[in-house]
Amino acid sequence: MNSKFALAAAAAALIAGPALAVDVTGDPAEGEKVFNKICQTCHVVENDAGEVVAGRNAKVGPNLFKMPGRHAAAIEGFRYSDLMKEAGEKGLVWTEDELVKYVPGPTDFLRDYTQDPKGRGLMTNQRVKEQEIRDVFAYIASFGTHE
Numbered sequence: 685m686n687s688k689f690a691l692a693a694a695a696a697a698l699i700a701g702p703a704l705a706v707d708v709t710g711d712p713a714e715g716e717k718v719f720n721k722i723c724q725t726c727h728v729v730e731n732d733a734g735e736v737v738a739g740r741n742a743k744v745g746p747n748l749f750k751m752p753g754r755h756a757a758a759i760e761g762f763r764y765s766d767l768m769k770e771a772g773e774k775g776l777v778w779t780e781d782e783l784v785k786y787v788p789g790p791t792d793f794l795r796d797y798t799q800d801p802k803g804r805g806l807m808t809n810q811r812v813k814e815q816e817i818r819d820v821f822a823y824i825a826s827f828g829t830h831e
């Protein structure tokens with residue numbers, strides 16, 4: 685976490701009481717439908733106790749538990765694409781707005797972020813509306829965010 689982010693989070697916590705360090709505008713109930721329809725084919729949300737809290741334990745993609753606010757490519761043991769690892773090293777953190785840009789065109793987004801025109805991401809383009817992505821971010825954030 686950079687210090688600016690930490691300060692903003694601390695300030696938000698002071699003003700609003702216990703608050704999420706990550707901005708969330710979507711509707712988690714709607715997001716649950718999106719997750720179940722699309723994301724769970726490849727992703728699980730499995731908490732630190734090893735309980736599957738969303739999805740059916742698919743392991744094609746990385747575990748999305750506490751993805752909101754986390755650096756890209758942070759799940760140990762998952763074989764990310766080189767492009768995703770590069771994006772994480774260059775500072776990509778999963779916010780709602782970054783997710784909105786990533787999900788419809790993962791490879792294009794990561795190439796743009798890393799300025800690496802030849803790299804390839806492992807996730808295929810998902811046909812999901814912007815609002816649905818905001819909602820699914822809120823659903824995943826409801827299980828916890830990265831601090």
Ligand code: HEC
Pocket residue numbers: 718719722723724725726727744745746751755756757758759763764765767768778783787804805806807808810812820
């Ligand atoms: C067809 C399988 C598939 C589907 C469907 C899918 N993903 Fe992924 N996802 C992947 C794979 C594989 C990766 C790893 C990408 C890489 O390494 O380039 C990934 C990576 C991610 C990451 C980066 C996580 C990290 O640890 O950095 C996020 C966030 C993500 N997906 C969100 C979603 C969301 C939200 C949905 C539903 C709208 C979704 N994905 C649907 C396969 C999928």
